[in-house]
Amino acid sequence: MARHTAPPPPFPRLEPFKVACSTCCLRHICLPTGLAPAEIEQLERMVHGRRVVPRNTVLFHAGETFESIYVVRTGFFKTSAIAEDGRDQVTGFQMAAELLGLDGICGGAHTCTAVALEDSQVCVIPYAKLDDLSRDFEQLQQQFHRLMSREIVREQQVLLMLGAMRAEQRVIAFLMNLLKRLQVRGFSSSSVVLRMTREEIGSYLGLTLETISRTLSKLQDEGMLEIRAREVRLLKQRQLSQLVRQAA
């Protein structure tokens, strides 16, 4: 987790080329969902550009003034926040078409830090402009509200996980959640390449890295899944999802 101290802040690199929501393969699950072609064109003009975020670099820091929200275009991110006791804890992982920075709206400053876990690209959406535009386009406003609400629901589900599940259940639920999100994006429906370390998984799930490691090993011994370094292949999804459903 000494990641933040890594390379110094890179200059925000904005791509010169035009953003093209209308032809983006993510348009069906991203902000443009539900918009008419003419509206999408306006949305494109609003997007400030793309920003390249190399692996292990920071997209935004907790405490930084909030100005834009970001949509992951390619790559993978983690967000982390400083707990009251000073620990840096992972609060989420984000992949393509997921939003980053929504927490900054309420106080005008980001409350978490976003770091790319692999070379990534994000679309930069100036929040003030999004607000303006969504006052003109009902569909855009509704989609934005849905996405914010989805964030609330997603966090609620994590709460449910942290509140009552045991280690094994948390790890399985985590893997299956990743898988489901990847599946929606057209990736394999049985294997995941983990972009994060055991320590980061542990931090997210409220467990230690040792427990993550042990749990994965145990599930492998039982033939439930197969681990090769950071690639996890879920072999018996039905049984795995049943394990999650079982009461503690």
Place this chain on the structure above:
Amino acid sequence: MARHTAPPPPFPRLEPFKVACSTCCLRHICLPTGLAPAEIEQLERMVHGRRVVPRNTVLFHAGETFESIYVVRTGFFKTSAIAEDGRDQVTGFQMAAELLGLDGICGGAHTCTAVALEDSQVCVIPYAKLDDLSRDFEQLQQQFHRLMSREIVREQQVLLMLGAMRAEQRVIAFLMNLLKRLQVRGFSSSSVVLRMTREEIGSYLGLTLETISRTLSKLQDEGMLEIRAREVRLLKQRQLSQLVRQAA
């Protein structure tokens, strides 16, 4: 019957059925924040009315079609959701001026159940109308976005708590959070009347009711606080907040 607790009720208990945001004592922390008088008037007209929710009755059920969001006017609520293993887990507690139902926006159905923990009243705000009106009033839109974002941040803070804090720290953090929110609303800054059972606190904090009870007793033995049934008086807030800050 007249159980005299420290905090004097700062809000009038008796009210007509017409909604009057402009004279409501909560207007500075509620939806109308930032609106011009004329705009507030329009907002009032939009609010569908008030709804009385007696103690232990349901405001909305998980799975119910989402149509309105609610603002707590008086009283106290809990929200709970069904975890994958079938357990009913408390996901939050809401007091005056806090919103209920935001999770329903993304999927068109409520994802949690809201129950009044004391006789309560809520303002009913049809979501479709709120969307319409907020397209006309920039300030209303912004305030609504802030409130949704606040919900995201609030849940993030709970994540931080569940992820790494030990039982004692969770209980203290919980009490101090309640206190802070009550303080903003003009209540006592040192004592809280717990509207929920130990079991509900435990469910929320990912602990058992026994652990809650033991922890409170221990803190009382140490002179940190004083418990009389459901009234908790925090005696040494400085030391308590330091306990939370301490690494596990």
Place this chain on the structure above:
DNA sequence: CGTCTAATTGAACATCGTCAATACTTGTGG
């Protein structure tokens, strides 16, 4: 190919959960 980080595994220990017995509150009807 060597160094550094990440991951695995073991053993001892701490925290919290479970089960159980008891006491206290609160609400109800006599």
Place this chain on the structure above:
DNA sequence: CCACAAGTATTGACGATGTTCAATTAGACG
């Protein structure tokens, strides 16, 4: 207003789950 019942809270003993510390191995990257 009191007595009783149901729900809620406290407390103890014991055990399970997950943490901590430590040693070792495997991978990643220059």
